[in-house]
Amino acid sequence: MNPLTPLLDRRSYSYSKLTYPGPSEEELKQLFDLVMTTPDHGNLKPWRFVVARGEEKMNKLAEVTLAMYKRQSPNGELKDEAYRAVEYLKKLPMMLFVMTDVDPDHKVSLWDQYLSAGAATQNIMNGLHLQGYGGLWYTFLANDEVKPLLGLKAEDQVAAAIAIGTPKPEFVKKIKRQSPNEYCFEWEGLGVPPTKLFS
Template identity: 30%
Template sequence: MQQLNDTSSILALLATRKSASAKSMGAPGPTPEQLSEILRLGVRVPDHGKLAPWRFILWEGEARARFGDVLRTRWQALHPEHGEQSLSFVHDLFLRAPTVLGVVSTAQEHPKIPVWEQQLSAAAVCMNILYAATAMGIGCQWNTDWVVYDAEIAAAMGLAPHEKLAGLIYLGTPTAPLEDRPRADVAALLTRWQPS
């Protein structure tokens, strides 16, 4: 079996990249220098019009638990029937890893560049961040969950009305072995266009 997250070459990493699980991440997270490098590499993506239609929000240390209070309050408003176990789980979402990075799509209407292309650029940033962190030996996982789609949570994060959270990237040290999962059969996904 091939080693996961093989960094011996770019192609080896592409062939073996596997996210760690946010549920089993511990300290340490990336150093400030590593995080800076991850972001520097993260933004080297296709960006039609050089708009840089993305930005970042960082949760570290006590800020994770403080934001957990926001999550808990909102979840309780959405689901008043849920008990303490559910509320505690939601509160601790950002405590699963030492570093949580929000990638925000700042896409807006533009006379030449469709919003969709700008949003795709933000998704590419998320993927580059995973590659950069993995290449540095840092565990990482790109998540969404209800947090990404809730307007009140977006406001609490400081998102403007036109902004969307492309994802939350958890960064830390894996505390459990990585296990690969079945991958798509690319031959079954490929069609060859033929003229009618």
């Protein structure tokens, strides 16, 4: 059996496809234990995590999100999709923010530190899948407007805002994946174009 099989079915689920329950306290601890295996040049741990969960906090987060949609609208008017997104957000059990916590004076480059935060995010996505949960790497809430809410320094970024819940059964299905053949190459030496790795 292919040892990677459990991860080959990982997929993202939109808000509307996620419901309660979310991860328990113990499952969150296990998830963050997995994060600690993330490649991290210099062992800096250049990431931090903030979890928003529970109906009251998710409603507050939905209000903040709606206000952000309004500010980013050219005329201040909102499309139906903005209202739908906010309503789905209210129904989520949890949102997990991944933030960078970089040291700009360290010999390890900022690029390396930012990449490590991205790798930590993917570890979370994989871990959620293995635990039986679904996640959506939501980019709208990963922007500069969120920084003050999370107490970030100017040089830090919100790497991800991950919507988390249990996938509704009717949406749990295999996805036909693209072949990796077009994206993988073998190095043939200096000055020689790489050749395809797989025929």
